[in-house]
Amino acid sequence: MLAHSNGIEDEPADESDGFAASGGILTVDLTALRANYARLRQEATGAEVAGVVKANAYGLGIEPVAKALWAEGCRTFFVAQLCEALELRPLLPDADIFVLNGLASGTEEAAARRNIRPVLNSLPQIRAWSALAAREGGRLPAAIQVDSGMSRLGLSGQEVEAVAADSALLAGIETRLVMSHLACADEPAHPANKAQLESFRRLAALLPKAPLSLANSAGVFLGPDFRFDLVRPGIALYGGRPLAGERANPMRPVVRLEARIVQLRHVPAGAGIGYGLSAVAEQAMRLATIGIGYADGWPRRLGNHIAAFAGARALPMVGRVSMDSIILDIGDAPLGDGDLVDLIGQNQDVDAVAGAADTISYEILTSLGRRFARRYIGESA
Structure with a gap:
C-alpha cells in the first residue's frame, strides 16, 4: 500500500469482492x-x-x-x-x-x-x-x-x-x-x-x-x-475545504473515485464525439469510454472541460457526459479495457471537481450514486 503526501492511500481494489461488476469504485478512507x-x-x-x-x-x-x-x-x-x-x-x-x-x-x-x-x-x-x-x-x-x-x-x-x-x-x-x-x-x-x-x-x-x-x-x-x-x-x-480561497486545505482527503474503462477505440480526424457531437476530433485520437455518468452523480456540465487521471497523467473528457458513460482522450497512455482511472483523487480533489462544475463539494459528495462499489479502508474499516 503506497501513501501519497497529498492524496488518499493508493490501495488497489480487490476485484474478487465484486468490484468488477460496477462501473466505478468509491473508496472512503x-x-x-x-x-x-x-x-x-x-x-x-x-x-x-x-x-x-x-x-x-x-x-x-x-x-x-x-x-x-x-x-x-x-x-x-x-x-x-x-x-x-x-x-x-x-x-x-x-x-x-x-x-x-x-x-x-x-x-x-x-x-x-x-x-x-x-x-x-x-x-x-x-x-x-x-x-x-x-x-x-x-x-x-x-x-x-x-x-x-x-x-x-x-x-x-x-x-x-x-x-x-x-x-x-x-x-x-x-x-x-x-x-x-x-x-x-x-x-x-x-x-x-x-x-x-x-x-x-x-x-x-x-x-x-x-x-x-x-x-x-x-x-x-x-x-x-x-x-x-x-x-x-x-x-x-x-475532506472538503472549509474556507473559500484558502490555498492549503487543512483537512486530509477522505474520498477517492475511480471509474472503469469499458471500451477503447481509435477515431479519425473529423469524427464527432458524444451526444450532439459537441466535440470533433481535430486529428486521429485514441479514446476510452468509462462506465459512469450523470446517473451516478457526475455533473453533466463537466463534459468537455475536466479530466480523469491515470497516475499523474491527465486524460481530458471529450464530448458530453452521458447518463452512464464519459469519453476520455487517452492518447498513448498504456491503458486497456477494465483498467481504472481516477476522477477524484490525489491529482484532482473534490473541491477541484466542484469548482469545475460551478458548484460546491457538498453537492458533489451527496450526489454520488448507488451504482459505485463502495470500499472502506483504514483502521475502522
Missing part, C-alpha cells in the same frame, strides 16, 4: 476521516466537536462513518431529518442525536421513545414538544435554534422574545443546546459573520442558560469567538 475529526478537535480547543452525518454522511455511508467517528471520541451527532436519526440510533445506542429540521407534527412520540432530540425551530415545534412532555409527566431534552440572520431555520427575534416572556412555553423542555447557523462562514472577511455573532449572543441571552453552538466547518476556523461550547463540522470531516 476512515483513518483520514478520524484524523480530520482529531484535527478539528485540536483547532476547537475547549469546545465539544460534534459530527454532522446527515444525507447518509454526505453520501459516504452513515454506518461506517458514524462508527468511525464514535471510535475517535465523537459523542454528539446531527442529522437533518427524523428518518436519518431512526437509522442512526441502533448503530450508536448511547450517542446524543439531534434532528436539525425539527420534527414533523405527529412524530414527537417516535422521537422521544428513541431518545432522539429535536432542534426546535418554531413556536409550533416548541408547543408540540412541550405538550408531549406534559403528557409524559416530565421534561424532554431538545435544542433551540435561533435565526441570527440567515432567514432559514430558527426562531425569529420576535419569537425569542415571546418565549422569554412566557416561561410556560419551555416548562416541559430541558434545553440542552441553544444554536444558530452561519451563512457566510467560508468567507472569513464577510461582514455577516460578525453581525450574526452579535445577533446570536443577544438572542441566546434571552433563553434558558445552556451550552451554545454557532460554528459549522468553516466557523471552526473563524476563531475562538465563534466556537462557544460545541461546534458542528460537516464537510471538513469528509
